[in-house]
Amino acid sequence: MRRTILAVTATVAGLVALLSFKTHSSERTVATPQPSATLPPGEREITGNVANTAYGPVQVQVVVATSKIVRVNILEQPSSTTRDVQIGQFAFPKLVTETLSAQSARIDSVSGATYTSGGYIKSLQSALDNGA
Amino acid sequence: MGTVVSFDVPFSARRDGSLDEAIRWLHWVDLVFSPYRPDSDVSLLARAEVDVDGCVPEMAEVLTACAFVSDLSGGYFTAAPGGQFDPSGYVKGWAVERAAALLSRAGSADHLVNGGGDVQCAGGRGAGGPWRVGIADPLRPGRLALVVSATDCAVATSGTAERGPHILDPHTGQPASGLASITIVGPSLALADACATAAFAMGPARARDWTESLEGYAAFAITDAGDTWQTPGFGRHISPA
Numbered sequence: 001m002r003r004t005i006l007a008v009t010a011t012v013a014g015l016v017a018l019l020s021f022k023t024h025s026s027e028r029t030v031a032t033p034q035p036s037a038t039l040p041p042g043e044r045e046i047t048g049n050v051a052n053t054a055y056g057p058v059q060v061q062v063v064v065a066t067s068k069i070v071r072v073n074i075l076e077q078p079s080s081t082t083r084d085v086q087i088g089q090f091a092f093p094k095l096v097t098e099t100l101s102a103q104s105a106r107i108d109s110v111s112g113a114t115y116t117s118g119g120y121i122k123s124l125q126s127a128l129d130n131g132a
Numbered sequence: 133m134g135t136v137v138s139f140d141v142p143f144s145a146r147r148d149g150s151l152d153e154a155i156r157w158l159h160w161v162d163l164v165f166s167p168y169r170p171d172s173d174v175s176l177l178a179r180a181e182v183d184v185d186g187c188v189p190e191m192a193e194v195l196t197a198c199a200f201v202s203d204l205s206g207g208y209f210t211a212a213p214g215g216q217f218d219p220s221g222y223v224k225g226w227a228v229e230r231a232a233a234l235l236s237r238a239g240s241a242d243h244l245v246n247g248g249g250d251v252q253c254a255g256g257r258g259a260g261g262p263w264r265v266g267i268a269d270p271l272r273p274g275r276l277a278l279v280v281s282a283t284d285c286a287v288a289t290s291g292t293a294e295r296g297p298h299i300l301d302p303h304t305g306q307p308a309s310g311l312a313s314i315t316i317v318g319p320s321l322a323l324a325d326a327c328a329t330a331a332f333a334m335g336p337a338r339a340r341d342w343t344e345s346l347e348g349y350a351a352f353a354i355t356d357a358g359d360t361w362q363t364p365g366f367g368r369h370i371s372p373a
Contacts, residue, residue: 111288111315
């Protein structure tokens, strides 16, 4: 692979969250990470901090193997309305796809409908920082 | 404006300060042009508390460009969707294009800026050839419809997928229907993004005729039914899978 985790970190460090969401109430701030299943040899989990967004808390976990992100688990996502859940069902898979493709030799970026998921980026950044 | 911008830049852009400059530019645009900030120039102008001369000089530039795309699209693009002044449909692409230009001006030949799914790139991915930009499949979340091979160009996609039908047909005031997404590839992200919004509002049949008439820009569309079509110029942008 052309890109190492160093390059991924450099890319993510350039991510800017432009957050000026409308107010949206959510009381949940306590993360409840799912118990980790036994990981295959060589893989390790790094959990990001909880990022509070206007839509509610977001927390992600990355699974790293040989300096490469192989999976992203969404531990916490806004769910106070049906709309939040619907948005999450679309937005998070796309963000995960973009995260994984950002280090793929085959895809550099993804063009698609606007997403408003600053919390994903913040939590992902902290996961990468925690793993450094 | 509530979106996420990602940069793919050479390390030189971190050393020479141009990445920081591009990030500062985007935050400034958000302060001045966000319709969600009550004290932004856009909000003040919408409430007629200032006139254009009382705004930042960039406001006149944005208004001129919005009027141009509105004319070009027969009114399917508007700086007042839903009747309220809100040029976000132009500002986002314009801001990302300008951010990429700041990197070019500092000497970067190869970079890619993605603002909420709209991409402006320069050069290619170093020795690896052109940038490969996936087009999200709006009907199959997490999957790509196809991959565009991009060098010195913009890729903009308008669709309904994340936040439901949010693009209104300015002529009816009703949500546009018929297209799941439309992607426009061309030199300028500001124009490609605004044209994608206009084409989405037109619906499939009118959008096809109109995008074929746009010189230098090519389009790829996915309808609600899952059918696809593309303008004759789009084929050369498609990257082998």
